[in-house]
Amino acid sequence: MNRVFRKRILRDLKENFSRWLALFLMIVMGMYIVTSVVGAAETVITQSNRAALKNQVEDGEFTTLIPLTEEQEEILENAGIMLERKFSIDILLEDGSKLRLMKNRKKVNLIEVDEGQPVKETGEVVLEKRYSEEHGWGVGDDIKIAGREFVIVGIGTTPDYDLPVGSLSDMAAESALFGTAFVTKEQYEEFAGDETLRSEDYTYAYRLKEGKSEEDVKRELKSFLPEGKETKMLTAFVTADRNPRILAAAGDMVMNKEMGLIAGVVVMALFAYVISVFVINQISREAAVIGTLYALGAKKKEILAHYITLPALVTFVGGVIGAALGFSGIGAARQMSEAYGYFSLPAFDTVCPVYLLIYAAVVPPVLSIVVNFFMLNKKLSQTALSLMRNEQKASKLRQVKLKGDNFVRNFRIRQTLREMRASVTVIVGLFVSLLVFMLGLNCYVLCENAAKDSVESVKFAYSYLLKYPEGKIPEGAQACYSESLSKTALGFTLDVTVIGIDADNRYFEARPSDRENSIVIGKSVATKYGLTAGDSLTLTDSASEKDYDFTVEGICDYAVGLTVFMDIDGMRALFGRESGYYNMLLADGPLAVDAGRIYALTSRTDIERSAAIFTKLMMPMITMILLASFLIFFMVMYLMTGVMVNRASFGISLVKIFGFRTEEIRSLYLDGGAVTVAAGALVGIFPAKRAIDMVYPQAVANVACGLNLYFSWYYYPLIFAGIMLVYLVVIALQTRKIGRISPVEVLKNRE
Amino acid sequence: MYLEVKDVKKSYGSDTSYVQVLNGISTSVEQGDMCVIQGTSGSGKSTLLNCIGGLETMDSGSIRVDGRELFGMKPSVLSDYRRELLGFVFQFYNLVPNLTVLENIQVCQYLSKEPLDLDELLEIIGLAEHRDKFPSQLSGGQQQRCAIARALIKNPRLLLCDEPTGALDSKTSRDILMLLETINQRYGTTMLIVTHNNAIKSMVHKVLVIKDGMVVKDYRNDVRVPAADLEDL
Numbered sequence: 014m015n016r017v018f019r020k021r022i023l024r025d026l027k028e029n030f031s032r033w034l035a036l037f038l039m040i041v042m043g044m045y046i047v048t049s050v051v052g053a054a055e056t057v058i059t060q061s062n063r064a065a066l067k068n069q070v071e072d073g074e075f076t077t078l079i080p081l082t083e084e085q086e087e088i089l090e091n092a093g094i095m096l097e098r099k100f101s102i103d104i105l106l107e108d109g110s111k112l113r114l115m116k117n118r119k120k121v122n123l124i125e126v127d128e129g130q131p132v133k134e135t136g137e138v139v140l141e142k143r144y145s146e147e148h149g150w151g152v153g154d155d156i157k158i159a160g161r162e163f164v165i166v167g168i169g170t171t172p173d174y175d176l177p178v179g180s181l182s183d184m185a186a187e188s189a190l191f192g193t194a195f196v197t198k199e200q201y202e203e204f205a206g207d208e209t210l211r212s213e214d215y216t217y218a219y220r221l222k223e224g225k226s227e228e229d230v231k232r233e234l235k236s237f238l239p240e241g242k243e244t245k246m247l248t249a250f251v252t253a254d255r256n257p258r259i260l261a262a263a264g265d266m267v268m269n270k271e272m273g274l275i276a277g278v279v280v281m282a283l284f285a286y287v288i289s290v291f292v293i294n295q296i297s298r299e300a301a302v303i304g305t306l307y308a309l310g311a312k313k314k315e316i317l318a319h320y321i322t323l324p325a326l327v328t329f330v331g332g333v334i335g336a337a338l339g340f341s342g343i344g345a346a347r348q349m350s351e352a353y354g355y356f357s358l359p360a361f362d363t364v365c366p367v368y369l370l371i372y373a374a375v376v377p378p379v380l381s382i383v384v385n386f387f388m389l390n391k392k393l394s395q396t397a398l399s400l401m402r403n404e405q406k407a408s409k410l411r412q413v414k415l416k417g418d419n420f421v422r423n424f425r426i427r428q429t430l431r432e433m434r435a436s437v438t439v440i441v442g443l444f445v446s447l448l449v450f451m452l453g454l455n456c457y458v459l460c461e462n463a464a465k466d467s468v469e470s471v472k473f474a475y476s477y478l479l480k481y482p483e484g485k486i487p488e489g490a491q492a493c494y495s496e497s498l499s500k501t502a503l504g505f506t507l508d509v510t511v512i513g514i515d516a517d518n519r520y521f522e523a524r525p526s527d528r529e530n531s532i533v534i535g536k537s538v539a540t541k542y543g544l545t546a547g548d549s550l551t552l553t554d555s556a557s558e559k560d561y562d563f564t565v566e567g568i569c570d571y572a573v574g575l576t577v578f579m580d581i582d583g584m585r586a587l588f589g590r591e592s593g594y595y596n597m598l599l600a601d602g603p604l605a606v607d608a609g610r611i612y613a614l615t616s617r618t619d620i621e622r623s624a625a626i627f628t629k630l631m632m633p634m635i636t637m638i639l640l641a642s643f644l645i646f647f648m649v650m651y652l653m654t655g656v657m658v659n660r661a662s663f664g665i666s667l668v669k670i671f672g673f674r675t676e677e678i679r680s681l682y683l684d685g686g687a688v689t690v691a692a693g694a695l696v697g698i699f700p701a702k703r704a705i706d707m708v709y710p711q712a713v714a715n716v717a718c719g720l721n722l723y724f725s726w727y728y729y730p731l732i733f734a735g736i737m738l739v740y741l742v743v744i745a746l747q748t749r750k751i752g753r754i755s756p757v758e759v760l761k762n763r764e
Numbered sequence: 765m766y767l768e769v770k771d772v773k774k775s776y777g778s779d780t781s782y783v784q785v786l787n788g789i790s791t792s793v794e795q796g797d798m799c800v801i802q803g804t805s806g807s808g809k810s811t812l813l814n815c816i817g818g819l820e821t822m823d824s825g826s827i828r829v830d831g832r833e834l835f836g837m838k839p840s841v842l843s844d845y846r847r848e849l850l851g852f853v854f855q856f857y858n859l860v861p862n863l864t865v866l867e868n869i870q871v872c873q874y875l876s877k878e879p880l881d882l883d884e885l886l887e888i889i890g891l892a893e894h895r896d897k898f899p900s901q902l903s904g905g906q907q908q909r910c911a912i913a914r915a916l917i918k919n920p921r922l923l924l925c926d927e928p929t930g931a932l933d934s935k936t937s938r939d940i941l942m943l944l945e946t947i948n949q950r951y952g953t954t955m956l957i958v959t960h961n962n963a964i965k966s967m968v969h970k971v972l973v974i975k976d977g978m979v980v981k982d983y984r985n986d987v988r989v990p991a992a993d994l995e996d997l
Contacts, residue, residue: 017863017870017874020863020867021862021863021867299860301858302860304858305852305854305858306872308850308852309846309850309852309872309875309914309915309918310843310846310848310850310872310875310918311875312843396819397819398819401854401858
């Protein structure tokens with residue numbers, strides 16, 4: 014490019030500094046959000062996988078009703094299956110939280126101690142990180158567990174409790190209520206021998222040697238754990254890829270990463286288009302100069318290169334600075350606090366992936382160059398004379414004949430038609446910001462609805478999941494039969510609880526018929542998998558690898574986790590249980606159940622507390638998304654109306670000479686935009702909601718909750734009012750600009 | 765002949781809007797001549813200049829400049845032709861507003877392999893002391909000088925001027941014409957000057973008067989009046 018033009022680039026920048034600054038800040042903001050979100054996601058994904066590898070994460074786990082014998086364990090070891098007992102006892106602490114006590118690990122799922130050291134002696138405990146954070150415990154503190162005093166010697170994490178939930182079917186992790194703790198082998202065995210404590214869980218983690226598969230593990234287990242009618246010896250079998258606790262944060266971040274990268278391209282393309290409108294406006298103003306240069310022999314590609322350079326530079330620098338901020342302390346590290354505040358993760362160093370740096374440095378300028386090339390090429394393809402005369406190709410739309418003598422109305426229509434390009438940009442910007450807004454709003458309503466629906470649908474005060482049923486149902490309790498199956502959808506396997514109930518069950522409104530394999534599904538299952546009455550649903554028992562085909566006969570209001578209901582007798586028959594079998598007790602108050610029989614105890618209070626966790630957890634992300642959507646619309650609206658005022662400065666100056674007042678001029682030149690914005694909002698709000706509703710299941714495919722994205726009708730007029738309010742603020746700012754245009758302008762622009 | 769125009773025809777529009785602007789124009793200009801093209805508004809003088817400058821294409825006929833035939837030339841070749849041979853000066857100066865005088869001239873310096881000496885040109889043009897000023901800091905005459913310098917820096921063989929004094933007062937017009945005269949003498953630049961100003965015709969070597977797209981007068985001045993002595997500008 015002509016080196017003289019290079020000098021001009023800096024001067025152009027200075028002359029239109031506020032405009033370029035606004036565009037620059039938009040790019041910085043956009044790329045900051047993208048790189049911080051994607052950088053955080055990439056850090057969590059990469060480092061979680063590294064930590065899992067380093068800490069020998071399990072390939073799977075299985076739970077047995079009674080422990081395997083040493084001989085059985087040896088058979089498995091000899092078959093190339095490395096075993097680690099991860100037996101546990103759930104202990105209720107005085108503050109109402111549940112601590113899952115386990116012994117130190119040696120081979121699989123090793124404990125990564127962030128602070129302090131591993132346990133070496135009796136009386137020492139290592140606490141899981143999130144649980145200790147929620148309770149304010151640190152290394153050196155004393156803690157009382159089941160009446161015994163312990164010193165916390167370490168705070169750490171294990172790769173098998175990335176998502177620290179008590180049960181695989183839990184909707185969300187609530188670390189204030191649940192955590193894990195590790196003691197010495199001797200100490201653990203002392204707890205295991207205490208009959209006053211809740212029963213021990215016999216889960217084994219395994220790692221496969223080369224050439225071995227989960228089929229080998231199952232085959233070996235089946236050889237010495239035969240299926241019985243009354244007892245199911247192998248109660249659970251979950252491979253790591255289907256275990257929601259393992260690499261949960263990484264799984265959660267995959268969608269953040271993909272959506273961040275796509276959103277980045279969409280937003281940058283929008284900004285590139287906004288920039289191109291500016292440059293076209295500049296070219297229109299300088300058409301005579303360009304025409305003269307053409308006449309003197311300058312070529313289109315030289316002029317094109319000149320006009321494309323500044324946008325490319327601004328977007329490049331904006332992208333790089335946005336990325337620098339994204340990887341700074343206020344970027345990815347802060348975004349990761351969302352993951353740290355929910356998942357149980359070791360301390361990660363921020364990963365700075367090369368592709369993301371290239372993305373940040375390349376996508377904005379390349380999009381700017383491509384969009385500007387196509388937009389400017391046509392404009393600069395005019396002949397030298399045409400440019401010198403600043404000829405405008407009058408489109409048929411602009412020459413439309415308007416009926417009526419209403420000058421103001423007709424003027425506004427003409428002005429809107431004249432500024433069609435800017436109007437289209439405003440509508441596109443509005444739609445993009447609406448998409449972003451709906452993403453944030455859906456996130457909010459999903460959390461709120463999930464919490465509200467869960468709490469409303471729980472009628473019982475206590476739910477006891479039993480390992481061994483009592484001979485007699487305790488008085489006041491309602492017996493049910495629960496099985497945990499799973500369903501894989503959109504790449505994620507989630508637990509679905511099947512509950513067998515009597516026709517007179519007072520805690521659930523579902524009334525499943527006794528038809529074979531007929532179920533009533535909770536509304537969370539219905540919305541999650543898009544099911545209605547008459548549909549079929551296949552669930553899998555991962556332990557036996559058996560698929561169960563069900564027919565949906567109805568939908569009930571129950572929304573705690575993913576739950577379906579079946580006639581209890583039909584369910585017993587289906588799963589090979591004897592008549593009268595149950596393993597779940599529901600009651601209005603605490604039951605006197607032998608602690609050794611209890612597998613899991615859930616209270617309504619637990620459900621209410623964990624229901625609120627989603628909103629609390631997601632609020633910073635929701636706030637950022639909503640703020641970004643506001644900024645996108647505000648900036649596009651402000652910049653485009655600015656272009657309209659600039660382009661009309663000659664006319665505005667002229668009508669000022671005629672005696673028009675600023676408010677009247679605003680009415681003529683800008684008020685037509687109100688119709689454009691209002692129409693864009695009316696047309697855009699519903700498709701934006703629909704579009705986000707369609708992609709949203711992907712975003713929460715790994716969360717065991719319903720997809721109730723409904724929000725009340727009054728949200729729509731509120732959104733519309735919000736859009737119009739932003740419009741009015743922008744117009745007020747532009748009216749000040751109109752006020753500053755001098756009538757002398759018309760004399761300066763004689764051409 | 766340096767420039768030969770033969771039976772050039774040019775029309776615009778069709779049906780009811782059809783206008784025959786040039787209706788068989790023929791003329792020639794020798795190298796180093798200053799030639800004025802005169803005519804009333806709408807006579808076709810600017811269209812002829814634009815056809816010679818390759819800014820517009822002719823419907824038929826022939827224009828040869830420095831041995832190059834323009835008829836049928838592709839736009840990209842026309843662009844090269846302008847780049848290599850021509851300089852243009854228009855009624856409105858069309859300077860880049862945020863470039864200084866020096867930089868506005870330098871914009872076109874790179875278009876030529878053998879540009880004129882910039883400092884010398886600035887001295888001749890009378891803008892040496894204004895070289896670092898921006899167009900908004902210059903008078904109309906100074907801006908037009910700058911536009912002329914921009915056209916001349918490429919060392920063009922043919923300078924096409926479309927109403928170069930059209931926007932200037934009498935004194936400034938004289939200064940500009942004196943400048944053109946100086947340049948013609950110093951560099952031997954062939955010049956075609958479109959003007960409706962009757963007084964200019966006495967300072968040039970050749971006069972071409974056009975009416976309704978046809979040449980009505982085409983003659984050489986036996987005696988030329990220096991620009992400094994022109995009256996009624």
